[in-house]
Amino acid sequence: MSIVVTGATGQLGRLVIADLLARGTAPAEIAAVVRDAGKAADLAASGVELREADYSRPETLKDAFRAGDRVLFVSGNEVGLRIPQHTAVVEAATAAQVALIVYTGILGGPDADLILAEEHKATEKLILASKLPHVFLRNGWYTEVYTQSLGTVLEHGAVVGAAGDGRIASAARADYAAAAAAVLTSEGHEGRAYELSGDVAWSLAEYAAVVGELTGREIAYRNVSPQEYLAVLLGAGLPEDFAAVLVDVDRAIGQGLLAGTSGDLARLIGRPTTPVRETVAAALKG
Structure with a gap:
């Protein structure tokens, strides 16, 4: 086995x-x-x-x-x-x-x-x-989904999205990995469904502010319409089907569908989830 x-x-x-x-x-x-x-x-x-x-x-x-x-x-x-x-x-x-x-x-x-x-x-x-x-x-969402695009954010001085004031309860990829390892190495989980997300939900405007603070630069959140966001993604070379998926994700964020903080992830890993600021700082260090 x-x-x-x-x-x-x-x-x-x-x-x-x-x-x-x-x-x-x-x-x-x-x-x-x-x-x-x-x-x-x-x-x-x-x-x-x-x-x-x-x-x-x-x-x-x-x-x-x-x-x-x-x-x-x-x-x-x-x-x-x-x-x-x-x-x-x-x-x-x-x-x-x-x-x-x-x-x-x-x-x-x-x-x-x-x-x-x-x-x-x-x-x-x-x-x-x-x-x-x-x-x-x-x-839930990995914070790295956003930090992997930091180069583009810094180049343009803006986080672009169509999520409005919607909030995202993300966590670091390592947090989700730790939860999986915990389940694989312990008993009492069979038949369970865990809703895994970060402890704190944040908005894209707050994310932009964190990036700005850590880099000492002016970073804005530019909220655009779904149609404009789709055009931005296509202009960046993303396939149309995938770009449409990302636009739909921002629609869901705007509706609060990724803001849930059940606490399941922190309970499984036995510690608080990784703050967004920490993941951004690590990504900036490379």
Whole structure:
């Protein structure tokens, strides 16, 4: 029996494995599911088992899981392709008779009113239909979604969005990774759905103010219409479908759909979630 982390070379997967190791989990008890073993050489060198598989190639998934495994199923990142990919993962986990499947979905679960949520809703239904012992980790927004664009913000002196005064209860990616590691290494979570978000909800205007304070520059929040925001994103080279998803996210933020602070995340990790200011400061240091 192993603790299995899918998407193990991704940003979240790597953090989960690092957290598992920090908690004292033996490397030999961890299996990393990766598409390219060459990108996981460091994991293999640390003693973590590598299992090569690709969500888009169902035949490769038959050896990804073993009976009794506790699996962190990190959702795919290819919007529009995730239902067939996730179906293949759930079917492989079911065939292997894993002991637990922990799925990283989206805040709100079946009630989430977001284009981005549709594939997550479908995946939760697949897992429920499979009858596998499960846990749903409904992740809210990662603060890094915003800090990854700091270069553009500093270049233009503005945070641009269409969220109005809406608030976002984000947390650092490492917080969500710690929650996953906690669930994978402890009991009493089966059948639970955790609504994971930061302790404090903030607005884009407040975010701009934090960036300005930390850089000593004038950073404004420029709230634009959804149509203008779509044009900005397309002008930045984003594919139209993905740009439309981001515009829809800001619509949801404006309606308060990403502002919930349930406290589930802090309770799972046993500490307060990482403040936005701390994540921004770390990103500015590079």
